[in-house]
Amino acid sequence: MLEIKDLSVSLEGRNGPVEILRNINLTLEDHLLYVFTGPNGGGKSTLAKAIMGIYPAAAGKILLNGQDITSLSITERACLGVGYAFQQPPRFKGLTVGKMLEIACGKNRTCEDCNYLYSVGLCPQDYIGREVDTSLSGGEVKRIEIATLLARDLKVAIYDEPEAGIDLWSFSRLIETFNNLHEQYDTTIILISHQERIINLADEIILVADGGIKEKGRKEEVWPLIMQDATCTCRGDCNERVG
Amino acid sequence: MLNNIDKHILEMIADIHGTPKGAYNIRKNGVGVDRSVTPNIEIRTKIDKPGIDIIVKPGTKGESVHIPVILTAEGLHDLVYNTFDIGAGADVTIIAGCGIHNPGDKNAQHDGVHNFIIRKGARMRYVEKHYGEGKGEGKRILNPRTIVEVEEDGYAEMELVQISGVDNTLRETEAFVHDNGHLYMVERMLTDGDQFAESRMTVELIGLDASTQIISRSVARDNSQQIFYPRVIGLNRCRGHVQCDSIIMQGAKVRSIPEISAQHADSQLVHEAAIGKIAGEQLIKLMTLGLSEKDAEDTILEGFLN
Ligand SMILES: Nc1ncnc2c1ncn2[C@@H]1O[C@H](COP(=O)(O)OP(=O)(O)OP(=O)(O)O)[C@@H](O)[C@H]1O
Ligand SMILES: [Mg+2]
Numbered sequence: 001m002l003e004i005k006d007l008s009v010s011l012e013g014r015n016g017p018v019e020i021l022r023n024i025n026l027t028l029e030d031h032l033l034y035v036f037t038g039p040n041g042g043g044k045s046t047l048a049k050a051i052m053g054i055y056p057a058a059a060g061k062i063l064l065n066g067q068d069i070t071s072l073s074i075t076e077r078a079c080l081g082v083g084y085a086f087q088q089p090p091r092f093k094g095l096t097v098g099k100m101l102e103i104a105c106g107k108n109r110t111c112e113d114c115n116y117l118y119s120v121g122l123c124p125q126d127y128i129g130r131e132v133d134t135s136l137s138g139g140e141v142k143r144i145e146i147a148t149l150l151a152r153d154l155k156v157a158i159y160d161e162p163e164a165g166i167d168l169w170s171f172s173r174l175i176e177t178f179n180n181l182h183e184q185y186d187t188t189i190i191l192i193s194h195q196e197r198i199i200n201l202a203d204e205i206i207l208v209a210d211g212g213i214k215e216k217g218r219k220e221e222v223w224p225l226i227m228q229d230a231t232c233t234c235r236g237d238c239n240e241r242v243g
Numbered sequence: 244m245l246n247n248i249d250k251h252i253l254e255m256i257a258d259i260h261g262t263p264k265g266a267y268n269i270r271k272n273g274v275g276v277d278r279s280v281t282p283n284i285e286i287r288t289k290i291d292k293p294g295i296d297i298i299v300k301p302g303t304k305g306e307s308v309h310i311p312v313i314l315t316a317e318g319l320h321d322l323v324y325n326t327f328d329i330g331a332g333a334d335v336t337i338i339a340g341c342g343i344h345n346p347g348d349k350n351a352q353h354d355g356v357h358n359f360i361i362r363k364g365a366r367m368r369y370v371e372k373h374y375g376e377g378k379g380e381g382k383r384i385l386n387p388r389t390i391v392e393v394e395e396d397g398y399a400e401m402e403l404v405q406i407s408g409v410d411n412t413l414r415e416t417e418a419f420v421h422d423n424g425h426l427y428m429v430e431r432m433l434t435d436g437d438q439f440a441e442s443r444m445t446v447e448l449i450g451l452d453a454s455t456q457i458i459s460r461s462v463a464r465d466n467s468q469q470i471f472y473p474r475v476i477g478l479n480r481c482r483g484h485v486q487c488d489s490i491i492m493q494g495a496k497v498r499s500i501p502e503i504s505a506q507h508a509d510s511q512l513v514h515e516a517a518i519g520k521i522a523g524e525q526l527i528k529l530m531t532l533g534l535s536e537k538d539a540e541d542t543i544l545e546g547f548l549n
Contacts, residue, residue, distance in 0.1 A: 074527060074531055075530045075535050075536070078530065078531050078533040084531050090522060092525055092546060093488065093546070094543075094545075095546040099542075103529065103532050148532060
């Protein structure tokens with residue numbers, strides 16, 4: 001179980017710290033699949049990175065199965081079973097896909113690298129030896145990123161827009177993979193997404209907007225509220241520039 | 244003849260465990276200590292100056308030559324001239340390398356002048372590793388000079404590696420590529436402490452459709468300094484690509500000055516050069532996979548240099 005209590009996150013902006021997340025309270029159960037959705041810039045990735053320890057908490061607490069992990073490092077959280085697949089994964093000159101998966105598996109587990117790659121729709125023989133550098137396409141890097149999370153033994157797995165840039169065929173394979181993960185393990189799965197097919201997988205939807213949690217509940221309850229709100233809130237004249 | 248230090252150095256520079264297969268020549272503290280030839284590969288001691296001639300018969304396929312050099316005495320300045328004549332249509336691998344174990348406070352220096360002729364249609368893969376160790380104050384100095392001639396339809400792949408422990412190095416490389424010849428050169432370098440490394444490379448694309456690809460990857464740590472001058476000159480319809488990438492850390496300094504010079508309207512030459520720290524997001528990604536920051540850094544550097 002992952003509990004987030006009164007969490008605030010501030011990041012360094014051009015004119016000093018900017019509060020990005022404010023008073024987040026959230027309890028996420030084992031074995032459930034959550035979808036975080038909401039407008040661009042609403043704070044979904046920031047929340048995910050705060051859970052992973054990439055961004056520190058300015059206030060509040062994060063508890064994993066009752067243990068306070070707020071002050072733990074990224075590595076320590078990873079070792080406790082928190083995982084995050086990046087929205088925009090970094091590339092590495094000289095590191096192969098096989099090596100990345102081996103690192104992800106850790107020393108004490110057998111690395112079923114072929115299975116992880118199949119699960120994201122990549123042919124292992126074509127990819128294991130390739131470098132995770134700019135020679136890979138955007139969709140390929142994204143799928144390898146997801147595979148690195150499949151290789152881990154996780155209590156909380158966060159996938160940040162896993163569908164982004166992924167072709168139709170691989171997308172179906174991915175949906176199947178998330179379904180299997182959800183059925184077979186008691187991991188808390190968080191999918192950050194704007195895609196209805198992914199949203200349909202959710203036990204619960206969480207609407208993140210404007211640095212806070214706006215709604216949380218089953219799809220039938222939350223979806224109509226989300227759609228109601230789906231109007232553009234940006235008003236004003238382009239000639240009225242500020243600054 | 245070879246003690247445990249020698250064996251360790253041979254492993255580091257030439258991946259040799261026990262006796263190498265095929266032709267070989269092992270040089271220690273300025274003298275040849277062991278040699279083996281094959282019906283297709285001859286190794287002759289030069290008469291006019293120190294060094295050897297390695298002659299590969301035309302058409303020789305799939306054979307290898309190991310020519311490691313070991314320095315384990317302080318105060319020694321070893322100078323050697325080696326000539327490699329790769330016969331037409333041959334296809335061979337040459338593993339060279341120099342390891343210095345300097346036990347004392349005087350400098351130990353090895354300067355190697357290597358001359359390569361890759362004859363018509365021949366293919367050569369050359370790997371050269373430089374490595375230094377030893378607890379004394381004496382510096383470990385390696386100054387290799389390499390001259391390569393790639394004849395018509397020839398192919399040379401050269402990997403020049405400085406693993407660690409070399410205090411001072413000046414590498415000079417000159418290459419001349421003829422019609423439809425190709426030279427692929429990779430340089431990998433790691434410096435730390437107060438080490439200094441300078442690499443000057445000039446490739447002249449002389450022949451029609453001659454081509455080259457030069458890749459230089461380096462890591463400079465601590466207070467070390469590196470300077471690179473890769474230079475490609477196009478004198479015909481030809482293609483050349485230079486790519487220099489360096490990771491800089493702590494108080495190190497790196498200068499990269501690539502030059503491409505087209506002397507012919509059908510020369511296509513490209514250079515790219517980049518120097519930067521390890522990207523923070525790379526470290527973070529590996530840490531999210533459970534590595535400590537130190538292990539993440541080592542993994543990135545190791546991958547980058549391999
Ligand atoms: N390092 C940073 N410094 C300053 N502001 C930041 C930083 N990172 C994100 N922000 C801002 O924080 C807000 C939330 O960003 P975040 O990336 O969490 O949004 P998101 O909900 O994931 O959006 P999207 O759907 O586009 O991925 C945005 O307004 C963004 O500009
Ligand atoms: Mg995002």
